[in-house]
Amino acid sequence: MDLQQLFAELADVPWLLTVLDLVGVFFFAVSGALLAARKDFDLVGSVALALLAGLGGGITRDIVLDRGLPASLQDPIYLAPPVLVSLLVYVKVIHPNRLNLTITLFDAAGLALFTVSGVMIAHAMGVHPVSVVVVATVGALGGGVLRDIVANEVPSIFDPRGVYVMPAVVGAAAAELVAQRGALNAFTGFLIALLVFTVRMLAYRYQWRLPGADVSQDKDRLDRLRRLAEQAQKAAVRRAARARERGPRAAFGPAEEYEGQVRVEDWDPDTQAITVVDEATRQSVRYHPETGIMDVTDLRTGRTRSYDDPDDDWVVDTGSAEGADADRDDAGR
Structure with a gap:
């Protein structure tokens, strides 16, 4: 079996997109539930914030692509991660210590996975390559933006302390370039997601920021x-x-x-x-x-x-x- 055939078989995995979406929903839901814990929300508020964080990006992506009823509303399994995560945080199985760092870790993981899954979905629908990058970025950012707005936080995309949007844009562009060559699959998708996650966490750790951005707190x-x-x-x-x-x-x-x-x-x-x-x-x-x-x-x-x-x-x-x-x-x- 040559390398091209191996890539083709890896790409032809019917449950791959569902798994990517579900894992992304889980990570984003954890960030929402932990933020709810920091805000002293009750269990209902925690579930609501986890649902917004976990499902918001995917629903936004599916609406933009005109895919009909969003996947997370067609299949009840998408509701399981946010509800489960909220219960785990509520009973402190997932303990809300060092919240900012923990929230950022899970948020970065969700950002990475939704970036790759967004490219896979948009590319499969024949969307223009530039639009693929835009749609994947919007889908990756949507849940986090809704989570922060509802929790009365400054959305991460507007926070100069560490770049947030650029890792998603770069990751989406890289994934689309790979997809154009027919090599976007489980293996390459994982590598690109890992790249997005790593860049986001390095940007957060070392406070990278774009030219012109200012930090109001030293x-x-x-x-x-x-x-x-x-x-x-x-x-x-x-x-x-x-x-x-x-x-x-x-x-x-x-x-x-x-x-x-x-x-x-x-x-x-x-x-x-x-x-x-x-x-x-x-x-x-x-x-x-x-x-x-x-x-x-x-x-x-x-x-x-x-x-x-x-x-x-x-x-x-x-x-x-x-x-x-x-x-x-x-x-x-």
């Missing part, structure tokens, strides 16, 4: 916000303990000022999460001590970005002497 500012939020959270715990000792009249006041730097807006005694406002920079910070997640909202624009614990923030370091000193101080703590 490491020094984030270190300052995290330090103030942690201090305010510990002070809130101490004041709550004193309040319990003195009685209900000494309850903690959520609007209390902390060292004249941040104002405490809210504190949850059950989760220990605290929300503080930094008037100097017009930013609101929601800090979750259990996970180390810090959600930073710009009060002027309403945009929210989330950061993991200091070792995994993966944000731009200004390289300043003050930043280096801050890093050494953090290491000492």
Whole structure:
């Protein structure tokens, strides 16, 4: 058997597209369910966000290609991954630790698989090569965009911290070039998906960004916000303990000022999460001590970005002497 015949047999696998779609749905659904956990959604909200993330891209792709009723609505099996994932996250079989990194990993895997499956479907329908790339990219991005919009997050395609769209575009173009030569199959498709996944994660890890993009948060500012939020959270715990000792009249006041730097807006005694406002920079910070997640909202624009614990923030370091000193101080703590 020559190489061309082997490629032809690998391409002629009737369940290949279904498997790619289902695995992609699973990965995207995990990213949706984990985001729902970070947002403290209940089980219904988790299922809804997992469904949007997992099925949104495929439905968008099928509608654009005019394939009739989208595949995910024809076959009930497509509903299984989002529901199963939501239950696994809810009972903490998939544990929501280091959420930003975990969400990005699953999101990148879904992005890669939907890019390849989108090219396979569009190419098989005889779509123009340029349109194949566009359709595959739209299908790969659709679920993540819907997930982020519904969860009131800045969609990843607009976040300059790591390129998001370009890996899908490059992967779709590479897959279409391979398909033009009749060599797009399970093996080559896996290699292209691996390429998309790797580029996306490297871009996220090293904060690659396109020319002209700017990052509104540098490491020094984030270190300052995290330090103030942690201090305010510990002070809130101490004041709550004193309040319990003195009685209900000494309850903690959520609007209390902390060292004249941040104002405490809210504190949850059950989760220990605290929300503080930094008037100097017009930013609101929601800090979750259990996970180390810090959600930073710009009060002027309403945009929210989330950061993991200091070792995994993966944000731009200004390289300043003050930043280096801050890093050494953090290491000492």
